[in-house]
Amino acid sequence: MNLKIVLTFLMAISFCSCNGQQTNANTITTATPMPINRFDKALFQLINSDDTTLNRQLLEQYPQMTEILGKGVLNMQSPDMPGFFIKLENFYSEPTLKNLYADAIKKYDSVTEIEQSLGNAFAWIHETFPAMQIPALYMHVSGFNQNVLVGDSLVSLSIDKYMGEDYPLYQDFFYDYQRRKMQPSHVVPDYIAGWLMSEYPFNGKENVLLDRMIYDGKIKYLVLSALPDMAPAELFGYTNEAWEWCKNNEANIWKAIVERKHLYTPDQMTTLKYFEDMPAQFLASDAPGNIGSWVGLKIVSQFMKETNATPETLMKNENSQEILTLSKYKP
Incomplete structure (x- = not known):
């Protein structure tokens, strides 16, 4: 499986032309919503339970996402590696991260509006790029680690990076100019940019x-x-x-x-x-x-x-x- 990690600073930016309009702009507003698979909620349940059967349930329900998270956040190549779930639970049991996780789950308990916006956006993408695969969408929490995780057919966003610029914990880790991007309004554009960067990777000279x-x-x-x-x-x-x-x-x-x-x-x-x-x-x-x-x-x-x-x-x-x-x- 190919794992691609897309960094925030290369995405989630837009532009308005002089007249405020754009020839190719999306006019779709009532497309079918894009469902977001709540891997974040399933993992949160696991780390707050002593029931080890949840390990297998997580892997069966989210096999690709579990592997991608392991590679991108835990630096473990496969869930089959010895100690995978022990390391997973230890990582997310750190008190500050666990509180952050709980806050993120609460803030993004409902994502209905986000799913509708994504549906409209990806409908335009499908119409504009008919051959492009449309990904499955997920959410995860990384503890300010990998913000966007992209696999062969999925893209996942780390919702702990979108708590709003006034979120108290951000004050200790991020500058003002960084916090201005850590808003709920950046969730949808970051999903889109992450997938576009995966489908059209940079092939130029990095230093130029x-x-x-x-x-x-x-x-x-x-x-x-x-x-x-x-x-x-x-x-x-x-x-x-x-x-x-x-x-x-x-x-x-x-x-x-x-x-x-x-x-x-x-x-x-x-x-x-x-x-x-x-x-x-x-x-x-x-x-x-x-x-x-x-x-x-x-x-x-x-x-x-x-x-x-x-x-x-x-x-x-x-x-x-x-x-x-x-x-x-x-x-």
Whole structure:
């Protein structure tokens, strides 16, 4: 089984074009809801019980999810390994994590609205990408570990990362700019982005800024298309002031990237700075984080406008330079 772990900082970001509309935007609002398999509740029952028969029940009911969690969170390759369930219970029995788990289960006891939003979004994805497999959806708790777990036919979200920015425990572990993304409103876009990244993995040069920009821009463009009602600033984890700063300084941002020769230079440390959530003070004192994704999305949106390409054509084009050139992006 292939296990892919998708990290939060590359996802859950959207963008609004100048007129607030997008040609490929989803108009489906009454699709069949996408059911979420509550692996999180089943595991919580296990760790709060002395009944060892629940181990076998969990494995029989959620075989793939149990294996994926073991690999992604416990670093154990198979539930058949000796001590698997002992390690599982010990991990989740840590008092702070156990309290977090209980809070998460309570907050997400009902997920009806989330399931409807996912149904609408994945209906658009199926319509736009007919050959794409639609995954089974799950929820888990990782203790701030792996936020999104993706298997061959499933995607699972760690709900303890979506408790709301004012959740008390977050104050001890996360900065303000990180907590702004840890909202219930990020659950649906993170499911979608996680699956899209799995179906269209990054094939460019990891250290080259342009390649990373365009890839992130593609994913964010599709997330916006699937969820046209999502507020761009909120999805970026930006304040309204930060969003306006990006819009007002777009030309200066691009000029700084080009003049510093960052666009093509394969410098890993430099490239990573453009995708961190922390404020991009290496560009300007007021610059918010994740500037690379913001610019990448601007380029991709302009490319789609100039070429009238379909989303499927966009995702099949892995030539970042060609997309930049055809976009005629010159802020």
